[in-house]
Amino acid sequence: MWEGVEVRPESTEVRAFQRSGRLPDIADGISMLQQAVTLTPQGHGDLPAYLNNLGIAFKCRFQRTGEMSDIAEAISAQQRAVELTPQGDAEQLRRHLSNLGNSLMKRFQRTALSAQQRAVEITPEGHADMSACVNNLGNAFLCRFEYMGELLDITKAISFQEKAGHANLPSCLNNLGNSFMRRFEQTGELSDITEAISLQRRAVELTPQSHAQFHARLSNLGNSFMKRFQRTGELLDITEGISVQQRAVEIVPQGHVDMPACLNNLGISLTRRFEQTGELSDIAKAISLQQRSVELLPQAHPNLPWCLTHLGTSFMRRFERTNDLLDITQAISMQERTVKLTPQGHASLPTYLTNLGQSFYLRFTSSADHGNIQEAIFNYKSAAISTVGPPRVRLDAARCWARILLQHHPQSPEIIPSFDTALGLVSLIAGLEQTIRGRYSQLEDTSDLALEAASAACALDRVDKALEWLEQGRCLVWNQLNSLRTPLDELRAHNSELARSISEIAFRLENAGSSRGQPDIGMSMSEKITLEDEARTQVELARQWGELLKTTRAIPGFESFLKPLPCPEIMKNLPDSGPIVVINIGTDRCDALVLLDGMHKPLHIPLPKFSVAKATRYRGDLDTELRSHHLRVRQEEHDTAISDADRGIRSAPRGQRTGDTPVHRVLRGLWEYVVKPILDALGFTRIDTASGEVMPRIWWCPTGPLSFLPLHAAGVYRGPNPDSVLHYVVSSYTPTITAITGRVKNGRPIDTKASGLFLTSQPNAPDATPIPGTMREVQSIFETAKRGGVRIEKLEGGDLSVSGCLERMQEFSSIHLACHGSQNATEPLKSRFLLHKGSLELATILQSKLPNADLAFLSACETSTGEAKLSDEAVHLAAGMLAAGYRRVVGTMWSIGDKAAQEVATTFYEYLFTRREVTSDGAFDGTLSAHALHHATQQLRLSLDDSESSLLTWVPFVHFGY
Structure with a gap:
C-alpha cells in the first residue's frame, strides 16, 4: 500500500481527514468544495484550485471506501483543473498535474506516469513542491513495475523516492520501504529487504496511532518481515510480522477500503508460518481471514486476483498436510478465478499460473487422474514461456514443467523445449544488471539444472543437446565476462x-x-x-x-x-593433442561426453557404476582426511624445534596407516568407475615413460561434486597391480569447453618483449601466517632461469607493491606468485593474493589489459578449490586467472607444504627451461606446462612412499587451460 503525497492541498477538511480518517470530515469537505466550484464563474482564477482540491477530496474518500465513482469524480475534477490552469502558471500546473497523477494511479496506474513526469519537468530545482512531485513520480514507477515487472522501473522508483527527501515524513518512508520490498521480491538481495524493514519501522514510529494511514503502514511493515522470513527462515521475523499485521487488522475501521488487504496480508503471514511449523490453527485462521478478504472485494476490484490466489495457496498448503480433497478442489477453484480475472501481459500472471499448476499436480498425486497432469503441464508451460513476469517465477515453472514430463512422460518431445526454456531463464535471473555478488547469489539454487537437463538429454540419446546445455548453464558469470570481452x-x-x-x-x-x-x-x-x-x-x-x-x-x-553455441560450433577449434572429456553427474545417471578433433558430435560413454551419491561420499571422505592432514602439516611447519632437514617433505612418517585408507579408496573408486572406463573406450594404453614416448593430453571438465575430486590422480596405488591415470595421459582441467577452444581459435604469438617470467615471494603478508619457504622456492627458480638464459625478474616482500605487481603482469607473459591466496566464494572477484603491501584482487586483474598473458603459477593454498553451493561456477582463483586472459594456470586443490611446493615448482621450471628454444632475447612460454607439472608431481611422488599423507602431498597440484 503506497501513499501519494498531495502537493499542498488547501482544504482544511481534506487535511483534517488525512489526519483522522473520519468519513464525516471528508464528506463535509466534498460538500463545501462542490459548492465552491458551482458558485465560481468560468474563467475565474480560483476555479482550477477549487477543482484540484475537490479531486483530492474525492480521492481521499475513495481510499477510505473503495467506491469507484469517487475516483472517477476525482480524476474528472483534476483533469478540468489541469485544462483550466494557464500554461504560464507553472506553480499551479505542477501541483495539479502531480495530484492528477496520484488519482490516475489509484484507478489505472500505468497512465499516471506521464503526468508525474511532466510535473517534475516544470518544477524548478529547489522549489518547495519538488520533493512531493519527485516522490509521486517514484510511486508512478513503482506502480508500473507492479504491472509490467521491469527491473528498471523499480530501480527508478527507489532513486526518485530517495531523492524526494522528507527523511522524517512517514508517507515517504513508507513508499520507499515498499519499493525496496518489491525489488527484493525480484532480485532476492537481502540488503533490500533489510532497508525496507528499517524504513517502514521508522514510518510506523513517526505515525500517530490515530492517523488514518497507521494501519496501512503497520501492514506494510508486516509484509516485509514476512518476505525476509521466506528468505532466511528466521522465526522471529514471521512472529514480529504477524504481530504488527494483527494490530493493523484490529485498528482498520470497518468498511475501510484497506480492510481486505490487511486481512489478506495477515493470512499470508500465517500461511508462511504454517509452512514452517505445521501448526494447523495457523492455516485455519489464514483461510478464514482470506475468505473474509475475498468477500469484501467487489468483483471488478483490481486486488481481487491477488487475494484469490493467496486464498487458493492456503487451501493448497492445508491439503498437503491433511490430504482433504475438498481443500485442493477449493484451491483450484480460487486459482482458476484468479487466472481468468488477470489480463494478459500482467506481471503477476505467471505466478498465478504456477500456483494453479501446482494445485493440479497435487490433486493428481491424490486422485491419479491424468487429466490433472495435463492441466498442470499446461499451466506450468504457460507460465514458463510468458514474456512478462519475474524471471525467477518463470524459471521455477519451467523446472516443474520439465520434471513432470521426465517423471510421467519420459519420452515426451516437450522435454527438450522445457529445459531449453529453463536454461534460457537462468541467464535472466543472474543478468548483467546485477552485481557479480548478486548473480552468484541468484545461481546458488540453480547449479544442478544444467546437469539435470544433460542427463535427460543423454537418456533421450540427444548428446548434442546435453553438450549445449552444459556449456550454456555452467560457469555463467565467467561466460558473461567473456561475452563482454569478445x-x-x-x-x-x-x-x-x-x-x-x-x-x-x-x-x-x-x-x-x-x-x-x-x-x-x-x-x-x-x-x-x-x-x-x-x-x-x-x-x-x-x-x-x-x-x-x-x-x-x-x-x-x-x-x-553472443548466443549460446550449438553443438557444431562448440565442436570447432578443438585441440589436436588430446580429447576434452565432459563428465556429467546427474541424480540418476553419470555420462562422459568426449570431444575429439575432427568429430562433429560428442562420443557418449555411459558410466553406470558412478553416481552423485558416490561423488558426494568421496568428497566427504576426502574433506575429513584433508582436515586431519592440514593440522599435521601446520604442526610440522611451526615446530621450530624441528630443523628443515628433519622436517623433510610435508607428510606423516613413512608407512603410517597401512591398508586401504579413505584417500586410497577415493582414488581407486575414481579410477575404476570413471577414469579407466573412459580411457578404455578411447583406446588409451599404458605408456612406459622410460621409452621416451610423449604422452597424449586430456582435458577433464567435471561437473557437480565431481568438480572437487582429483581425477588427474585417479588410480590404484597399493597392491600387486598398481595402476593410475599418470601412466596413460597428461591431465589438465577446464571449467568450460570454450575456455580451451577459444585459446585454440584465438592463438596469438606473444610479443617477444613481454616473453619472460616474473617471480615474487610474499612470506610475511599482513594478517597472514608466515610462509618462509616461499623465498627459497623463488630463489631456486630464479637461479635456474638465470642459468638457462631466461628473461626473468624477481621482487620479494616489501619491494613489491600491488601496482608494481600489475605492471610486471603486463610486462611479463608469465608470473609465479608464491604467497597466500584468499578465496571469496560470495564475491569471487574479491578473491585475492596477499602481498606484503596490500592485496591484489581478482577484479583488479580482470580490469587490467593483459594481451600477452600466458602462464600463471599460483604457488598458494587452495587456488583451485571451488564452492559447494556453486560447484559448476568455478569460483576459484585458477578459473579467474583464465578469465583474466592467461592461457594456462597451475593451481592447488588444497593446502600445500613449503618444501613440497618448492620441489614441484623447481622441477616444473627446470623441465620448461631445458626444453625451450634458446634465443638471444631470453624468450619463454608455457606451452609444455601441463607436461612439466605432470613430470614434477611424478618426481615428487616417486620420492615418497604410498601412504595416505604422501598422496595428499603431491595430488593437490593441478593444471588448468591450454
Whole structure:
C-alpha cells in the first residue's frame, strides 16, 4: 500500500481527514468544495484550485471506501483543473498535474506516469513542491513495475523516492520501504529487504496511532518481515510480522477500503508460518481471514486476483498436510478465478499460473487422474514461456514443467523445449544488471539444472543437446565476462559505430558489475542515493546492451552473435593433442561426453557404476582426511624445534596407516568407475615413460561434486597391480569447453618483449601466517632461469607493491606468485593474493589489459578449490586467472607444504627451461606446462612412499587451460 503525497492541498477538511480518517470530515469537505466550484464563474482564477482540491477530496474518500465513482469524480475534477490552469502558471500546473497523477494511479496506474513526469519537468530545482512531485513520480514507477515487472522501473522508483527527501515524513518512508520490498521480491538481495524493514519501522514510529494511514503502514511493515522470513527462515521475523499485521487488522475501521488487504496480508503471514511449523490453527485462521478478504472485494476490484490466489495457496498448503480433497478442489477453484480475472501481459500472471499448476499436480498425486497432469503441464508451460513476469517465477515453472514430463512422460518431445526454456531463464535471473555478488547469489539454487537437463538429454540419446546445455548453464558469470570481452573484429569491419557502442557499453557493464558497492544500514542518505544512482545506471546499461545485441543479430551473418553455441560450433577449434572429456553427474545417471578433433558430435560413454551419491561420499571422505592432514602439516611447519632437514617433505612418517585408507579408496573408486572406463573406450594404453614416448593430453571438465575430486590422480596405488591415470595421459582441467577452444581459435604469438617470467615471494603478508619457504622456492627458480638464459625478474616482500605487481603482469607473459591466496566464494572477484603491501584482487586483474598473458603459477593454498553451493561456477582463483586472459594456470586443490611446493615448482621450471628454444632475447612460454607439472608431481611422488599423507602431498597440484 503506497501513499501519494498531495502537493499542498488547501482544504482544511481534506487535511483534517488525512489526519483522522473520519468519513464525516471528508464528506463535509466534498460538500463545501462542490459548492465552491458551482458558485465560481468560468474563467475565474480560483476555479482550477477549487477543482484540484475537490479531486483530492474525492480521492481521499475513495481510499477510505473503495467506491469507484469517487475516483472517477476525482480524476474528472483534476483533469478540468489541469485544462483550466494557464500554461504560464507553472506553480499551479505542477501541483495539479502531480495530484492528477496520484488519482490516475489509484484507478489505472500505468497512465499516471506521464503526468508525474511532466510535473517534475516544470518544477524548478529547489522549489518547495519538488520533493512531493519527485516522490509521486517514484510511486508512478513503482506502480508500473507492479504491472509490467521491469527491473528498471523499480530501480527508478527507489532513486526518485530517495531523492524526494522528507527523511522524517512517514508517507515517504513508507513508499520507499515498499519499493525496496518489491525489488527484493525480484532480485532476492537481502540488503533490500533489510532497508525496507528499517524504513517502514521508522514510518510506523513517526505515525500517530490515530492517523488514518497507521494501519496501512503497520501492514506494510508486516509484509516485509514476512518476505525476509521466506528468505532466511528466521522465526522471529514471521512472529514480529504477524504481530504488527494483527494490530493493523484490529485498528482498520470497518468498511475501510484497506480492510481486505490487511486481512489478506495477515493470512499470508500465517500461511508462511504454517509452512514452517505445521501448526494447523495457523492455516485455519489464514483461510478464514482470506475468505473474509475475498468477500469484501467487489468483483471488478483490481486486488481481487491477488487475494484469490493467496486464498487458493492456503487451501493448497492445508491439503498437503491433511490430504482433504475438498481443500485442493477449493484451491483450484480460487486459482482458476484468479487466472481468468488477470489480463494478459500482467506481471503477476505467471505466478498465478504456477500456483494453479501446482494445485493440479497435487490433486493428481491424490486422485491419479491424468487429466490433472495435463492441466498442470499446461499451466506450468504457460507460465514458463510468458514474456512478462519475474524471471525467477518463470524459471521455477519451467523446472516443474520439465520434471513432470521426465517423471510421467519420459519420452515426451516437450522435454527438450522445457529445459531449453529453463536454461534460457537462468541467464535472466543472474543478468548483467546485477552485481557479480548478486548473480552468484541468484545461481546458488540453480547449479544442478544444467546437469539435470544433460542427463535427460543423454537418456533421450540427444548428446548434442546435453553438450549445449552444459556449456550454456555452467560457469555463467565467467561466460558473461567473456561475452563482454569478445573480439569485435568482424563486426567492426561491417559496422564500426555499432562495434564501438558495444565495446563501450561492455566496458562500463564489466566495471559496474565488479565495482558497485553494497548498501549498508549505517550509510548516510547521500551515500545511499549514490549507490542507487549506480544501480540505476547499471540497469540502464544492461538494457542498452540487450538492445545492441538485438540490433547486431538483425544483421545478416550475425544472427547468432553472443548466443549460446550449438553443438557444431562448440565442436570447432578443438585441440589436436588430446580429447576434452565432459563428465556429467546427474541424480540418476553419470555420462562422459568426449570431444575429439575432427568429430562433429560428442562420443557418449555411459558410466553406470558412478553416481552423485558416490561423488558426494568421496568428497566427504576426502574433506575429513584433508582436515586431519592440514593440522599435521601446520604442526610440522611451526615446530621450530624441528630443523628443515628433519622436517623433510610435508607428510606423516613413512608407512603410517597401512591398508586401504579413505584417500586410497577415493582414488581407486575414481579410477575404476570413471577414469579407466573412459580411457578404455578411447583406446588409451599404458605408456612406459622410460621409452621416451610423449604422452597424449586430456582435458577433464567435471561437473557437480565431481568438480572437487582429483581425477588427474585417479588410480590404484597399493597392491600387486598398481595402476593410475599418470601412466596413460597428461591431465589438465577446464571449467568450460570454450575456455580451451577459444585459446585454440584465438592463438596469438606473444610479443617477444613481454616473453619472460616474473617471480615474487610474499612470506610475511599482513594478517597472514608466515610462509618462509616461499623465498627459497623463488630463489631456486630464479637461479635456474638465470642459468638457462631466461628473461626473468624477481621482487620479494616489501619491494613489491600491488601496482608494481600489475605492471610486471603486463610486462611479463608469465608470473609465479608464491604467497597466500584468499578465496571469496560470495564475491569471487574479491578473491585475492596477499602481498606484503596490500592485496591484489581478482577484479583488479580482470580490469587490467593483459594481451600477452600466458602462464600463471599460483604457488598458494587452495587456488583451485571451488564452492559447494556453486560447484559448476568455478569460483576459484585458477578459473579467474583464465578469465583474466592467461592461457594456462597451475593451481592447488588444497593446502600445500613449503618444501613440497618448492620441489614441484623447481622441477616444473627446470623441465620448461631445458626444453625451450634458446634465443638471444631470453624468450619463454608455457606451452609444455601441463607436461612439466605432470613430470614434477611424478618426481615428487616417486620420492615418497604410498601412504595416505604422501598422496595428499603431491595430488593437490593441478593444471588448468591450454
